[in-house]
Amino acid sequence: MRKLLMSAAAVAALSLAAAAHAETVAITNAKILTAGPAGEIASGTVVIKDGKIAAVGAGAAVPAGARVIDARGGVVAPGFFATGSLLGETEVGSLGNDLSVNNPEIGASFDIQYGLNPGSMQFPVARLGGLTSAVVLPIPAGRRGGDADEEDTDASAYTAGPGGEGSKSHALFSGQGAVIDLGVGDTILTRAKVAMVAPFGSGGAAIAGGARGAEFVALKEAFADVRDYMKNKAAYDRANLRDLGLSKGDLEALIPVVEGRMPLVANVSRASDIRQVLAFAREEHIKLIINGGQEAWMVAGEIAKAGVPVLLNPLDDRPESYEELAATMDNAGRLAAAGVTVALEATGGSAREREMRYGAGNAVSHGMAYDAALKAITINPAKIFGVADRTGSLEPGKDADLVVWTGDPFEPLSQPTAVFIHGQAQPLTSRQTELRDRYKDLGRPLPPGYTHP
Incomplete structure (x- = not known):
């Protein structure tokens, strides 16, 4: 009965x-x-x-x-879009999240779509702030949270096996993000595998051994491995191919990045690091998205010329690390005026995603055109992550x-x-x-x- x-x-x-x-x-x-x-x-x-x-x-x-x-x-x-969001993957930050992984076999292949929670108590709060969609991105494994330098560069969590020996290549990539909707119901996934995330700057340097240059060497080797794997899958399956630094799952996950079908979201703040990431993307022929970009206004022309979008928090106005010495609330306005496609992020975790509209208002008060700020929380993130044919305007x-x-x-x-x-x-x-x-x-x-x- x-x-x-x-x-x-x-x-x-x-x-x-x-x-x-x-x-x-x-x-x-x-x-x-x-x-x-x-x-x-x-x-x-x-x-x-x-x-x-x-x-x-x-x-x-x-x-x-x-x-x-x-x-x-x-x-x-x-x-509105909550860009770079924790919604659906984090309920109470102090109790953990489903946005990072520390596993020597899983890096690029980590896919946040499988941990989404349609019943999150954060969704109704976000909707009351006008949010209807979210772009949920992984965070680097080993990062404990916060914006301080030492938290970005904690390399102790990156191990490749017993005792930590071996390659740490898996940790170069944080995994794949997804676009979700925030509606009531059991199905919230709009589009999976929208981007691959990787830390740069001091965070990426820590993974690669402590120096920024080492990370770019490691990344080039990883992409070379992917290309060799693509050409020789049969040999790989027969164990008749040179040793590769990534697991099969990670190699497969990176194929769309190498082919230019999936963008790489580069978590990067410092102007000089941004220049290096732009050059790296040109050399490797990959699509790029800058995330963070506290000093992006200093290289706005170069970013615009490359056609690279920037995800940023419009309230970043003080140097919380040595990589953000030139942070300013004029960042969003200066980038948009230079022709960069900008998407605004919220601050304060999933419980405060609803405040994103206040950040947009602050961007307007610091020089961003009203229409540009509106687009930065609606159609721009929809375009950046491939769902503009469905939503955003x-x-x-x-x-x-x-x-x-x-x-x-x-x-x-x-x-x-x-x-x-x-x-x-x-x-x-x-x-x-x-x-x-x-x-x-x-x-x-x-x-x-x-x-x-």
Whole structure:
């Protein structure tokens, strides 16, 4: 009987989800920030049908039978991307995460998609900050967290076998990231294997033996191994190929990087290190993404010429290490003005991803154009990680990932009045709001656990 009841409940849940997905919604009287070719629309309508954006514009008609949401002069914007996020892989940072691995056989082949948690309590909090998607990237094995130099250069965790002897090549690569959505449901993976992550600067030097030059030598050898493996897979399987420094899993995982199909995300801060990484990418003919880039503004022209995007925290404004001596909150604005594609990251861990819109507002206050800041948390990360055909801007045919705001989304007092992911309305509650509502009226009877027998 219990199984029958559970099955009935599951069928009912699926029916409700299907009905919500099939619902036609028209959001009217809204200022529309499309982050797309249409730019800003002073007052218009967005139509959602079958989970997609059906129409956007001042003259968009409201379909018969559609549920109408009157924005009353509010703002409709694309859902924001949490770039370089911990969402779905970290719940409480002090209790660990699923974003790093210390295994001599697993480096490049580490894939964060298998540790994703759709039931994370962080998702509802992030949605209330206007986030609908996240780019989740691995972090280097052995890094304990934080931004201090010594934490980036902790080489003690990198071992290749008993006693730590042998190659540490696996640790040159931190693994593969993924794009997820933050909607309610059991399936949150949007696209897996979107990028390979590798530490550079002092962090990469520590892995390679303590010197920056050693890392580039090790990386060139690793890529040479991959190319030899690609040409001689049969010989490798017969154990008739020279010894290679990477496991078969890592060799296979790096093939898309060597072929230029998967970008390499380089965690790098210092201007001189960025120049070296740009040169390395040219020599190896690989696609590159710079992550961190606290001193990227100093080499903005070179980055723009190379067509390399930069992921950065717009609030980095002081040197937290010797690699960030020139950190400034003008970084994002200067890079965007130079023609670099910029995507903004949040700070403070998964519990504070919701504050990313405040970072975008700060970037605007330090010289970044408003439209550039909007694109840096919407369409730019979607383009960088290969999902711009599905989301990131308000255009007909794209997934209806959008938020209705009471006002300017970069203004801290503005709040979401509706959040849609794949056209499905999301609850505007979180654990925090539930606790607030539970205890704000002290005159109500306490829950049973608080009463004495």
